[in-house]
Amino acid sequence: MAPLLIFDLDGTLIDSRLDLATAVNATRAEWRRGPLPHEEIFSYVGNGAPVLIRRAMGPEAAPDEVAGALEFFLAYYRDHALDYTVLYPGVPEALQRMHSAGLKLAVLTNKPERISRRIIRGLGLDHMFRQVYGGNTFAHKKPHRIGIDTLRAELNALDAETWMVGDSYVDVQTARNAGVGACGVAWGFQPETFREFPPDVLVEDLGEFADRFAR
DSSP: OOOEEEEOOBTTTEEOHHHHHHHHHHHHHHTTOOOOOHHHHHHTTTSOHHHHHHHHHOTTOOHHHHHHHHHHHHHHHHHHTTSSOEEOTTHHHHHHHHHHTTOEEEEEOSSOHHHHHHHHHHTTOGGGOSEEEOTTTSSSOTTSTHHHHHHHHHHTOOGGGEEEEESSHHHHHHHHHHTOEEEEESSSSOGGGGGTSOOSEEESSHHHHHHTTOO
16 A cells, blocks of 8 residues: 655645734734734634634633634635745655656645645645645544544545644644654744654655655
8 A cells, every 4th residue: 555645734844834923914904903923823723713713812812802803814815825925945745756657645634624724736736635634524633543543434544644844833733633644844834842742754845755666
């Protein structure tokens, strides 16, 4: 069986920081709040849009405000998700090597599925992935194991031949919960969280990970 390699999206394959920060601050402006520093916004990314907006709106925001802000954010971000977002250096080449070698590639992100698919299609990667699942695909987001379990079942992959690749502790925990390998990337939003939640492998370039499977 070919290995199954499951990738996080934000901070792993794509640098979406500026588009996310712009959308968050546009949302705050809609509710007459001042902009947040970009680095603060980046620290809120990784657990899905509802958590991002709840944190960005602040503890003083009422539940109905947070709900309205989330709706505004998703609509705004859908229209601006590809304004500045780019692939990290080396990502398309590494993915193409793994795809050409016959490896099973998939995306599992906490970003909404529809927006994720649009971004992947817009960046020309959609032909390489067998499946793309998002934070609203299942009843539970990462680090719950349901996404990995579903992909393994659909794509007929062994536990020992399945890897989760990401830029934060959320991805490592997801891999641990599902009993698969965890590969961390040294770039992205929260690689410093690997100090507390170390992956099995840490790479400086996605090509290093590709070298394990495709020569």
